[in-house]
Amino acid sequence: MLLAVATAFAIPGWSSSLDTLDHPLRSKLTAVLAALREEGFTPTLSNTWRSPAIQDVLARVGSATEASGGQSCHNHLDSDGQPASRAADIWNRPLDLRLMLGVESRLLQELAFLRALGRHAHAEGLRWGGDWHGHASAWTPHGLGWDPAHVELGRCAAG
Numbered sequence: 001m002l003l004a005v006a007t008a009f010a011i012p013g014w015s016s017s018l019d020t021l022d023h024p025l026r027s028k029l030t031a032v033l034a035a036l037r038e039e040g041f042t043p044t045l046s047n048t049w050r051s052p053a054i055q056d057v058l059a060r061v062g063s064a065t066e067a068s069g070g071q072s073c074h075n076h077l078d079s080d081g082q083p084a085s086r087a088a089d090i091w092n093r094p095l096d097l098r099l100m101l102g103v104e105s106r107l108l109q110e111l112a113f114l115r116a117l118g119r120h121a122h123a124e125g126l127r128w129g130g131d132w133h134g135h136a137s138a139w140t141p142h143g144l145g146w147d148p149a150h151v152e153l154g155r156c157a158a159g
Contacts, residue, residue, distance in 0.1 A: 013051030020049035020083035022076060025153050028124040029088055032151070035120045041113050046095040046149070049083035050074045066134075073152040087152035090117060102138035114139075114148040121151040 018026055036043040050058075052069030059068045069075060073087035091099070092113035098106040114130060121128040129147030130139070137146035 013054045014047065015049040015083060015085075016045045016047055018045070018048065020085055021088065022078070022084040022086045022153065025086050025088070025126075028126055028153075029151065032117070032120040032124055032126070033090075035123075036113070036116055039116055041092050041116065043090050043092065043113075043117070044094050045088055046091055047074065047089040048087075049076075049085035086154075087150060089149045090151065091149050107138055107142065111142055111144075114144060117151065118144075118148065126151045127154055 018029070021029065033043045050072075052075050054069075055065065055067060055072050055075050056069040058065045065072065074085050076084050076086045078084035092110055096106070099110065118128040118130045128145075129150030129152075130144045132145035132147055133140075135146055139146060139148050
């Protein structure tokens, strides 16, 4: 639920902007977003960079993340201390409460997009959260890993 609130309101320490992405990810993600648009989707960034403090809140609320503050690709900073996320969360349209709550009809609306996101992320050499099957989620019955809207450059930590 915190994700939906943070996405809907300007919360300090939370960004959905391409400008807060690490340059290599921005380049690859731009290609992924273009490919998704060509397929008729409307890819929407719900989160790029988030502060370690926000990351800690997400880790405490449960299934939102397994990484604490400073351990997520979303928390990465460049050498000047500016946001340079190495991860992004992308949905076919803005994140909404029905999706956050796992309402089956809303999950079904997102499946084709998430599978296409995974295909295009892989084509760009990105890691895709739909491959992560470490624990059950609302996506498990649909053959997806627990974080299918997430893409990242690879294993990384804030620096």
